[in-house]
Amino acid sequence: MDGIVTTLGRQATVDRLHEVEQLRDCSRAQLDEVARLAERVQVGEGEVLAREGRIGREFFLILSGTVGVTQAGRRVNTLGPGDFFGELAALNPGPRNATVTALSEVDVLIIGPREFAAMAGVPGFRDALFKSMAARLRTVDARLAAALDDQRSTAPGGEPDPSPGG
């Protein structure tokens, strides 16, 4: 009986994954693979999914609901259906550097680090993951450059710009 319940649960999860924008390039078989690797959990409003400073290796993919992301108590982002988080901790062990709290009832897939490596091999998901990480890297790089500019303009005697390369 347990097996049947699990199968039905996975089928429902695949149906739900099929509606996720970020996974639209995944085939049915690939989505089934994702569902097989993941655990599906429902959490209530106010529950903390990841806490800044704590060790955690799980990766999360939101199926429905919204979560708030805070760093040092500041809200830095809100994520909704199809958004994912935790890939950095799944890839490189280290403390979480943000807290993620459910802002509503949240339906979420939780994927352990080993399963995450397998999931990253699913082509449809792989592309969404890499594009998201590339975008994130561009954002933090640009923000870092802006912060340095800011520091330079406010700190007298900052070193002059090196001449442009090439």
Next chain:
Amino acid sequence: MQMGVETDGDGRAEPGHLHGVPWFAACTEEQLREVARLAERLHVQAGEVILREGRLGRELFVILSGTATVTRDGRVVNVRGSGDYFGELAAIEAAPRSATVTATTDLDVLIIGPREFEAMMEIPGFRNALMKGMSRRIREADDKLAAYADREEAWAPYPPGGSETV
């Protein structure tokens, strides 16, 4: 490519060139042969601009020997040497180059085009190393940004739909 590059020999990469590149350490011999088949080897002279900020380009580069300087807005942001790579963001998604890279010394590089990059993403050792490298860079940039935590503008909301650093 928009640079004057000289091919060294027939420009073909051999698996032997890839030993000692940490990025490929997790690849099997067979996978290394596949990487070598997909990559081209080029010699770049000191002073040449390999890629320029703001320009389009999809190639990924791996330095086999020599050093290159990475600049943004004319400011040196990084120095890359043997075994390091650059250009991966544009290889992942078509977007203008986020930095200029100039050969500081004569360089021996592997160049991997977008189509070949797609094929390389099927190699788990390569894909995992790329993911971990990107994840580490995001964490490092985030850590540096945390140093500016008292500056409000450093914490502007992340773009929606992106991944989060947790």
